[in-house]
Amino acid sequence: MTREWDVTRTTVGTLSIWVGTAALFAPRTLPRLLGASETGTRADVLLPLLVRLAAARNIAMGAALLVTPAPQARRTTEVTLLLTALDAAAVLVARRGGDVARRSVATSLAVLGTAAAGAVRWHRR
Template sequence: MTKTWDTTRKSIGTLSIWLGTGALFAPRAITRLLGVDPAATTDDVALPLLVRLVAARNIAMGAALLVTPVPQARRTTELTMLLTGLDAAAVLTSFRTGDVARRSAALSVIVLSTASAGYLHWHRD
């Protein structure tokens, strides 16, 4: 394992825990910040539950990245990047149907690009 990979793994894990914790405790605020239709963030009764489910997954994956022994951590990192890519694809799909703002789509493209670049970088090592 390279030092760069280990640093990136720990950074992704820490960021996942922080973002997950924010979404867990403030699901409506997080979705408004990400550009979800304001009416949906106040009226949709299922929104907090769905956001909290994703938040719990982010916290669990972040913790797994931080505590998994180095030989298995690479697989955990790949799984985290795959889930991040799927999340980004879901946001892009919602953007096409008009359910989320342009800033959410732009952020998702950045996240998806970063995850893809990381995946390709780690598979070259």
């Protein structure tokens, strides 16, 4: 189980760092690729700040997953799942307001489902 956990947390941690880094350096482009409106991503003056804050969080959570040994990884997994759930809720609210494309909701829910399945799997062991 330890080897399997190491592969999983290394993969998720590395992916979080890469996504966070992309968002840090492309705070208008990445939201557009994920379905935010082009008008909003060009005109909103606060968007880069908010995206970069989320990027910093992603990088921090990815780093935490990379350095957390398997016995203590449960808490890190729980925090990551909670943050992912909050992100999904924010996307759903934005979609209801017409601010994001349908694909954003699908992507967000897929990420949430994957994170939840992973958390359930690791917590059952």
